[in-house]
Amino acid sequence: MMRRYERGAIAACMAMLAPLAMGAGAPDTAGASASASGEQVYVARLMPLNSKVSGAEASGEARFQVANGKLTIRIEMQGVPPDIEHWQHFHGFKNDKAATCATDSADVNHDGIVDLIETGPASGTTMVPFNADPVAMDIPSDTYPKAAADGSYRYEKTVSLAAMRKAFGKAFGKPKLDLDRRVVYIHGVPSGTKLPASVASLGPIPAQVTLPIACGKIERVTR
Numbered sequence: 213m214m215r216r217y218e219r220g221a222i223a224a225c226m227a228m229l230a231p232l233a234m235g236a237g238a239p240d241t242a243g244a245s246a247s248a249s250g251e252q253v254y255v256a257r258l259m260p261l262n263s264k265v266s267g268a269e270a271s272g273e274a275r276f277q278v279a280n281g282k283l284t285i286r287i288e289m290q291g292v293p294p295d296i297e298h299w300q301h302f303h304g305f306k307n308d309k310a311a312t313c314a315t316d317s318a319d320v321n322h323d324g325i326v327d328l329i330e331t332g333p334a335s336g337t338t339m340v341p342f343n344a345d346p347v348a349m350d351i352p353s354d355t356y357p358k359a360a361a362d363g364s365y366r367y368e369k370t371v372s373l374a375a376m377r378k379a380f381g382k383a384f385g386k387p388k389l390d391l392d393r394r395v396v397y398i399h400g401v402p403s404g405t406k407l408p409a410s411v412a413s414l415g416p417i418p419a420q421v422t423l424p425i426a427c428g429k430i431e432r433v434t435r
């Protein structure tokens with residue numbers, strides 16, 4: 213008697229909940245490609261830019277792993293100007309526009325160099341720094357990685373995803389990082405590098421520091 217009553221009640225409940233469950237199913241489906249742990253991986257393959265100026269064919273990979281409430285950023289570069297610090301960030305747009313890497317055609321003043329400002333139309337603005345403390349969102353800092361004498365470096369940092377989203381939201385109006393709409397830029401040629409006066413930079417920062425030397429579009433990797 214009791215058992216039958218319970219079964220009936222459960223069936224009625226399920227019938228009532230069915231439309232709700234279907235409605236709630238949509239976001240679940242969208243996240244279905246993530247693995248059981250909820251891990252998401254994004255990769256950007258970095259290709260050289262301005263190699264005529266840098267004298268280096270900078271290339272490498274940036275990898276972003278989202279898992280267990282953390283974001284781990286790993287960047288490995290080769291062929292970059294050695295023994296100097298290299299600014300590195302993801303760049304993007306505040307709206308939903310997807311950023312792409314600037315190409316030679318972005319050199320609108322035809323000085324033979326695609327400077328940071330000229331990357332803007334394709335790549336948007338400088339967003340998150342990959343330095344000692346990405347969450348602090350301090351773009352001008354001296355805590356970016358320094359390349360070894362062989363022109364390589366490796367960077368790895370794990371941050372709280374919640375803290376990163378909060379800082380990002382404060383700076384750009386919404387907390388979603390939207391990694392697959394961003395590009396990664398590596399910057400920097402030696403301070404003594406002669407550049408035309410037409411090469412623009414970020415405020416008072418020397419153009420040698422912000423000169424883009426590699427770029428890669430971040431893409432979601434299906435696992």
Ligand SMILES: [Cu+2]
Nearest residue numbers: 300301338397
């Ligand atoms: Cu940058």
